[in-house]
Amino acid sequence: MNIVGLRKPGQNLAAPRPGGGTVAAALLTVGLLLTGCTVTSGPGTPTTTATLAPGAFSTLDDAGVEQIKASRTARLDMSSGTLEKAAVNVEASANFGPEINTRGDGKINLTIVGPTGDVTGKTDRIRFNSGKTRTDFSEVTYFLTTDSREEFYGLIRDGVERYGIDKESAENWISSTESDPGDRSDFSITSGYATGLGVNYDLRYDGSKTTQVIIVHVSPAA
Template sequence: MTSSEYSTLDAAGVQEIENSRQARLDMRSGELLKSAVRVTDSSYGPQIKASGKIALTIEGPTGEIHGQTDRIRFMTVSALPDFSEVTYFLTADSREAYFGLIRDGVMKYGIESRAAEGWISSISRQPEDKSGFSLGPGTATGLSVSYDLRYDGSKDTQVIIVHVSPVRAG
């Protein structure tokens, strides 16, 4: 794959992501270097928010992460040459679809299934409740993938905040 097949995060790259509603990030090395996405080392990176879903692909060392999202954030500090985390949001308009997204993360990314199923069971018994719960990380893609579950039974749309970061030794 050539680097031109990957999205950049400079002004032109962000505009292309917003227009095409597609983003492909290269984290095959295990990290997302600022220089590889055409931003300076002192950059904080953009926040991308679209008026529709963006098809996001993050290519990791041993697999890919996929999501349909309307918002992507890049976490860093100006002293680092890389982004410490890519965050995006998954949404579902039914409990069944929400539980499907969670189980998909368990299967694809190696997120711990016992904790996921326990939380799903708890919400299934009390669907009107409000709950926040963190799952992960799963490292099946060679990246650390965590799910922050945000459930509110009084709302039509449920949210998963997905955090993707390098696998740090230690």
């Protein structure tokens, strides 16, 4: 004998069970947690954001550069006094490392760990110089920008305090510029070595423009 269930008036047998949507959402959440994905809520496809593990250092291969751009964080290990190509996954024969450029997308929080202190800054452009016969990079260069003279002077004085950049040279340049703020000047301040690395501030000042630039050159320990 076949038993046929009776349908109540107005009942839709195809309708989902109460709580079914909640169960499905919970299962999806558990699955994502197990795979380590970070989901951004809202319409569209879930996205995964690359992050640098605490205490880890960045690499300069394709994956490392993409991680730097995605996380807006770069951490380089020069605690030994040098940045070795092999340590950042760059070929030994490379003359240069990658140029990392995030202009228009936000600035990178850069940290260079030196033998006796850190070099830090917010930048949207980082470059790496070397040579075919070197196993390390001869220089890491990054760009600092400001939108006011006061902020520009503040960055220069910060470099004096933190990195040992020559104070007299810096203050003389600031005084000269304050007396003629509309002038234009390219000036390299004597390097400082307080972090165990050479840090040089190469000033690019143009009083007719709003944005001013400091090109920071970080070189291996002498």
